[in-house]
Amino acid sequence: MANDPIQQFQINKLVPLDFNGVDLSFTNSSLFMVATVVVTSGFLIWSTSGRGLIPSRMQSIAEISYEFIASMLRDAAGVSGMKFFPFVFSLFMFILVANLFGMFPYFFTTTSHLIVTAALALLVFGTVLVVGFMNNGLNFLKLFVPSGVPGILMPLVVAIEVISFIARPISHSVRLFANMLAGHITLKVFAGFIVSLSSFGALGVVGSILPLVMTVAITALEFLVAFLQAYVFAMLTCMYINDALHPTEH
Amino acid sequence: MTGDKKGPGSGKSGAKVVKKTATSESELARRLRKLDAKLDGKTAERREAEKGRPDNAGFAMALRLSTEFVAAILVGAGLGWGVDQLLGIAPWGMIILLLLGFCAGVLNVLRSAGKISDPRAGAAGKEDGPDTD
Numbered sequence: 001m002a003n004d005p006i007q008q009f010q011i012n013k014l015v016p017l018d019f020n021g022v023d024l025s026f027t028n029s030s031l032f033m034v035a036t037v038v039v040t041s042g043f044l045i046w047s048t049s050g051r052g053l054i055p056s057r058m059q060s061i062a063e064i065s066y067e068f069i070a071s072m073l074r075d076a077a078g079v080s081g082m083k084f085f086p087f088v089f090s091l092f093m094f095i096l097v098a099n100l101f102g103m104f105p106y107f108f109t110t111t112s113h114l115i116v117t118a119a120l121a122l123l124v125f126g127t128v129l130v131v132g133f134m135n136n137g138l139n140f141l142k143l144f145v146p147s148g149v150p151g152i153l154m155p156l157v158v159a160i161e162v163i164s165f166i167a168r169p170i171s172h173s174v175r176l177f178a179n180m181l182a183g184h185i186t187l188k189v190f191a192g193f194i195v196s197l198s199s200f201g202a203l204g205v206v207g208s209i210l211p212l213v214m215t216v217a218i219t220a221l222e223f224l225v226a227f228l229q230a231y232v233f234a235m236l237t238c239m240y241i242n243d244a245l246h247p248t249e250h
Numbered sequence: 251m252t253g254d255k256k257g258p259g260s261g262k263s264g265a266k267v268v269k270k271t272a273t274s275e276s277e278l279a280r281r282l283r284k285l286d287a288k289l290d291g292k293t294a295e296r297r298e299a300e301k302g303r304p305d306n307a308g309f310a311m312a313l314r315l316s317t318e319f320v321a322a323i324l325v326g327a328g329l330g331w332g333v334d335q336l337l338g339i340a341p342w343g344m345i346i347l348l349l350l351g352f353c354a355g356v357l358n359v360l361r362s363a364g365k366i367s368d369p370r371a372g373a374a375g376k377e378d379g380p381d382t383d
Contacts, residue, residue: 160353160357161354163322163325163326163329163347163350163351164357166325167322167324167354167358170317170325171317171321175314175317182309
């Protein structure tokens, strides 16, 4: 049914592949992930190939996005965090372009699937754990011990801090996924109202102006959300990396 | 504002010049009150208009806070289940860690709402404050 708001999230196998019972099919989700990577890297390589001292318009966009993430990372994690710049920049560009791809009609939104965002969030979580223990050894565990807590309360506080730390990748991934999913469903539902209202004759056509206005407004809002969620994801990544690098500097 | 200017004229219809200062004092107070009421009405009107706009901030906030809360509870329940399985102390691990999960959830919500300062806000990013997301 064309009016089904969930149908846009359906995964279709484009090239079925099967390795010993493990389904490795190339799906429409994979296609748009590949497209996102190709468009992102293609754009950045092409736009920075001129290397003009006075940048062209496209080079300016590439430079602005570089500056944006670089200053965000430097503010959150200090200069020593800059070695994670490629990681954070790739995450930000991938999520931003994937979100914006989702705004095209008939395109698939890869970030509206929990498995994709969870993979990204677990990548960040794993990086934080590995880097934290590699850089600080067991000092990394001081992250869970806030200063100035009386001794009796300490086990309780540490347990709560550990749970709150483990909950990070969940909220990190669900935030991005839920925002994209909810936004696209809302858009589709409001657009569906226009069709169903206008089938009620002349009065319905007049009444369908309201959902039409809403649809236009929500579309603009969705562009904002697409950028904002990529920004939030990158920002949180920066803060978590800061924890991995400086766990004791409370 | 034209209504305000008319007010004093009609009030002093007797035109008592002796009482002029007293009248103008009370007139001033009355006009101030009127202005206050008018301004209050304007603010309320503006607030109403802002409420009607399709606003994403509240929705995003609700989504953010609920995720923070639910995530911590899920982790608490999961850990409790794991501890129960490993140590065979059936309901106790679940009970205690679920309650701790609730605590962690409340802590997460308060932190992400910026109600209490996040000790992990970091030395390098102090100027960002707790509510960076």
